[in-house]
Amino acid sequence: MSSRTPERDTPTAHGSDRELRADARRNRERVLETAQQLFAKGGLGVSLDEIARRAGVGPGTVHRHFPTKEALYLAVAIDQLEQLVAEAKVLAATGDPTALFTQLSRMMAMGAENVAVKSALVAAEFDLRTAAPDVAANLTGQVADLLERAHTAGVVRHDVTVDDVMALVAGAFAAIRHANAETNRERSAHLAQIILDGLRPR
Numbered sequence: 001m002s003s004r005t006p007e008r009d010t011p012t013a014h015g016s017d018r019e020l021r022a023d024a025r026r027n028r029e030r031v032l033e034t035a036q037q038l039f040a041k042g043g044l045g046v047s048l049d050e051i052a053r054r055a056g057v058g059p060g061t062v063h064r065h066f067p068t069k070e071a072l073y074l075a076v077a078i079d080q081l082e083q084l085v086a087e088a089k090v091l092a093a094t095g096d097p098t099a100l101f102t103q104l105s106r107m108m109a110m111g112a113e114n115v116a117v118k119s120a121l122v123a124a125e126f127d128l129r130t131a132a133p134d135v136a137a138n139l140t141g142q143v144a145d146l147l148e149r150a151h152t153a154g155v156v157r158h159d160v161t162v163d164d165v166m167a168l169v170a171g172a173f174a175a176i177r178h179a180n181a182e183t184n185r186e187r188s189a190h191l192a193q194i195i196l197d198g199l200r201p202r
Contacts, residue, residue, distance in 0.1 A: 028065050030055045032079045035072055040113045041183075048072070073117050078132045080110055081139055088142035097153030100146040101196055104165065108172045108192040112182055140166060156199050168195055 034055040038046045048069065052062040066072035084107055091099040129136045143162055150156040172195050181187035 027057050027061050036076050081135045085139050097155050100150040107169050111173045112176045112188040
């Protein structure tokens with residue numbers, strides 16, 4: 001008979017199913033946040049067991065939610081997209097016509113910090129637009145709304161489309177990687193600003 005203590009998101013005789021689901025959700029969020037930080041600082045070599053230790057959960061919790069490293073990479077990337085969608089909604093509510101530039105800066109900064117994850121997904125032939133189409137489309141839609149407001153206010157070039165903007169964001173990741181500036185926030189922000197300046201009216 002095993003004496004192993006059940007992990008926190010394993011069903012027990014105590015507490016409601018709702019409490020257990022909430023606990024499991026918190027564990028998952030903690031693992032994602034920890035993984036994102038460790039990947040950004042130390043690359044992708046960190047093990048799932050180390051992520052579990054840093055997150056304060058059992059290894060089984062991590063493996064249950066993310067059976068492979070690729071599954072964790074994908075979950076981290078999708079979580080980042082969801083964060084960006086939420087931030088875009090907050091910016092849209094301010095009514096600031098220059099909010100587009102703030103949002104794009106955040107997208108470029110987040111992408112720069114997690115370029116290793118994105119590269120791993122590309123290597124594994126994962127496309128976020130296919131793996132998480134609703135989230136990707138939602139983010140593009142939020143950017144399109146901010147772009148329309150910027151167009152109306154005349155703070156962005158009239159010939160810029162949302163496809164142009166999203167392509168430039170992807171291009172910024174490549175530029176930052178080419179400059180080996182992934183871990184240099186000042187350098188990556190400088191490169192991002194040069195790209196954003198190209199969106200402003202001549």
